[in-house]
Amino acid sequence: MRIIYLLFFLLFIAGCSKGPAPAPTVAFGYNRNVFEVGEKIEVVNKSQNVTRYEWFIDSSRDSVKTDANPIFNGRTTVGTHTITLEGYNADGVKNEAVNPFQVGERRLSLVRITAVNLSRPNGQPWHADGSGPDVYVVLTSPTGVVIRTVDYTNVQASTLPLIAAFFNNSEPILRNGNWSLQFYDNNGGRTPELMFTMPIVLTAPPADRNVDGYGTYTFQSGNYAAKFEINTL
Structure with missing residues (x-):
């Protein structure tokens, strides 16, 4: 007990x-x-x-x-x-x-044009004097908003990549959807000529986006290529 x-x-x-x-x-x-x-x-x-x-x-x-x-x-x-x-x-x-x-919202902070066709599809130069194209780029959003870059005259392989600056919107919002990137030859200030249209489909943030919201998209079609740098603001 x-x-x-x-x-x-x-x-x-x-x-x-x-x-x-x-x-x-x-x-x-x-x-x-x-x-x-x-x-x-x-x-x-x-x-x-x-x-x-x-x-x-x-x-x-x-x-x-x-x-x-x-x-x-x-x-x-x-x-x-x-x-x-x-x-x-x-x-x-x-x-x-x-x-x-x-x-924040996904914003386009910079576009690098890394490749353009420096001659016409038939192999002839863009201009009769043999100079390179006077390139500008138009970015069109899914809702039809058009954003235009400045002109880059006499573009040669040595001048690439082009750092694209936009006229009317320095950091457009890149919402998911169907975009297009159009390359034009300004033809020395005469009638612009469409060089190429690149369709762009955005469905998600860039795969390389870091924890602070910076990242890049790379697009290529034919002899044309562009790199979008984005920020989240």
Whole structure:
């Protein structure tokens, strides 16, 4: 009997000696620093000693998430947004972290014309005097908005790539859809002549986009090629 009492006593002592749960350390980040409008927000959880999570975005508790690594629907407005995490340990002690993130639109910051046909399809020079084409480029959006570059006179292999600057929109928004890039010879200021039309289909951000929203598209068709540099602003 004494042995049984002793066992109960030891169990009682062990139960009483159990200390509080470790304090929760609440921390998290994101899979990127800048997101596109509408792009899903992936959270990277770095918390410790947390057994229960409550996440909410932009101070809205209408859709609190409770999993460890939630994915939030993309934001519809450009600017700074925040996600808040309230983490609780096994004793219900709460700690909190708030992290901002940026949302922007995919913008065309620069176009490099890397290849053009320096002679006509029949092999003849573009101009009677043998000079190269006076190239300008027109970018047409899915809604028909036309953006024109400046002229580049007497284009030769040695002058490529051309760094295209646009007249009426320095950083157009590159939304998904069917675009076209048209190459013209301005013909020394006379009647412009269409050299080539390159169809461009955008369905997603550039594959090489970094966490800050910079990336490039490369397009090539026939003897024509262009490289788009994009930023997310």
